[in-house]
Amino acid sequence: MTNKQAAKEKIEDLRKQIELHNRNYYVLSNPDITDFEFDMMMNDLMVLEKKYPEFVTPDSPTRHVGSDIEGEKSGAFFKQFPHKYPMLSLGNTYDIGELYSFDEKIAKSTEGNYTYSCELKFDGTAICLTYVDGTLSRALTRGDGLVGDDVTENVKMIPSIPQRLKKNSGYPREFEIRGEIYMPYKAFDNLNRQKERDEEQPFANPRNAASGSLKLQDPRQVAERGLECTLYHFITDRNPFGLHSEAIANAAEWGLPVSPYARTVNGIADAVEYIKYWDTQRKSLPFATDGIVIKVNELALQKSLGFTAKFPRWATAYKFKPESALTRLYSIDYQVGRTGAVTPVANLDPVQLSGTMVKRATLHNADQMDQLDIHINDYVYVEKGGEIIPKITGVDKSKRTANAVKPVFPKNCPACGTPLVRDEDEAKYFCPNSDNCPPQRKGKFIHFCSRKAMNVNIGEATINQLYEKGYISELGDLYKLNREKLLTLDKFKEKSADNLLASLEESKKTPFGKVLFGLGIRFVGETTAKSLAKKFGNINNLAGATREELLDTEDVGEKLADSLLNYFGMSKHRRIIEEMKSEGLNFANEVNISGTASEKLKGKNIVITGIFSVPRETLKEFIESHGGKNVSSLSGKTDLLVAGEKGGGSKLKKSEKLGIKIISEEELYKITGARP
Ligand SMILES: [Zn+2]
CATH class of the missing domain: 1.10.287.610 (Helix hairpin bin)
Structure with missing residues (x-):
């Protein structure tokens, strides 16, 4: 070649x-x-x-810039509008030397003096706000730079963004101001802790959390995410200002959030000083920054420099290398997770990294340990990658001493002693003793109580204590707890005991499908549990089903059918279920949910879009209780589109194209003759 x-x-x-x-x-x-x-x-x-x-x-x-617009296929939710002025990204470099070349080009293009505005590069998602007569009229994402998603309703939920500017503060009749929506570390940590409790995939970093939150379909949820905003680029047709810094200072007067860290400097050398200062100081900021932006401050010079197809020529970004820290690894724990997977976790001498003190880091699996050739007492590089728990990315072998010891990956489960197994295509070792291995058993309770299953208001620490004290051993034991037992737990007062008991009592109303999901039968996910509940109606029918009958269910394949047969084949499991049944849990579908169920939507494939008077989940359950089937995307097989307020424009258009009937929430209630 x-x-x-x-x-x-x-x-x-x-x-x-x-x-x-x-x-x-x-x-x-x-x-x-x-x-x-x-x-x-x-x-x-x-x-x-x-x-x-x-x-x-x-x-x-x-x-071209990377686009944040979802394709038709994924069922785009937001309406799109063109940007009045294209929304470009910035050229960037990791090399200080290139900043001097950037400056040379600017110097060549002008006779006059110029200054630079140096700004922290907030690590969030770009936003473009339009104000007309002092009122926020539209908020668009960057989109593909030319067309953005309309996220106005969501942006209105961010407290620092004013919907009205301060009265008579001298703003132009119509202008755009762009900036970054970001999530401070504290809100990010809270959100990911919540996600972990709910067994959802946590966000990789605050930036992804910010962009994901901004695109939530329910503005009320956006309000709970703790988003912040900083604005840094003012644009209007007849700009009354001569300097960028002047425009931003005025925006602050009008009540808009701007960065307090920006500085105007006289030359590139001072800009580099600014970079050096923040490369260390940023570690103590309460939010993530990924670099420094340097902009020509004189707006006339900006204009004459213009743009390339992708970047403005008057600005550039210096990006910080991913932050890492060097520290000593003094031991390795082998943690057994809920599914039995064994993860090596390094214990480190505490070290400061991206705003938090790091004491532990993951080593992922045995292969990773071999690749790094890691030893106990080694000095290791730690980085905050995607996960909440940081990872070890390297070893400084020049610091290795005589007391360095090569770790040995255990052959037996550190929790229960069972020999570990490893499937050919798996990177991780597993403990196969799921019924008797303590962390796996505790994990069963955590799963059972999670929001998508029984939704019991209980934390992991409480479950651990209950388990250690021997109060819970099988799932049904949760319902035998009483005030007396609970009051023996650490930090448990009457009130928390009563709250937990009330939450357990409330959980007895959980429908059969969710209870089935909560049992934690291998491979039985949320959707499969629902299909099984629907098809078999009650636990006895399901437990007595043949392999063929199981395979005949939607979403059920060979692996899953075997897992179900195996589960119900064990008398212990049948006994546990009988016990829970006697406690009053639902092991059968309720007939006529509060008298409203019907078959009026039978055989109909239904897509919902937009915002409704009830939560989306409730509406979906309502549709199912009337025999309808919820589908997530539009196709020729879709029968109905239920459009709520501010329904996704593209879905409406596509429905019209496909000839799908569009009805409102109210019309749906008319058809069914009921309300959720
Ligand atoms: Zn084990």
């Missing part, structure tokens, strides 16, 4: 990878590589395209 051919293939490969990561990053808010890795990939592509300009195409990711 010629060099040229190889370059062409490399270019195509890089483009594919970059587009994929762009989608993970902007649309799914779930990146699987670091920013640094992404930027390096983009840099490789730019170098190759420069060398082989014949392979440059207009749709190359080097020529």
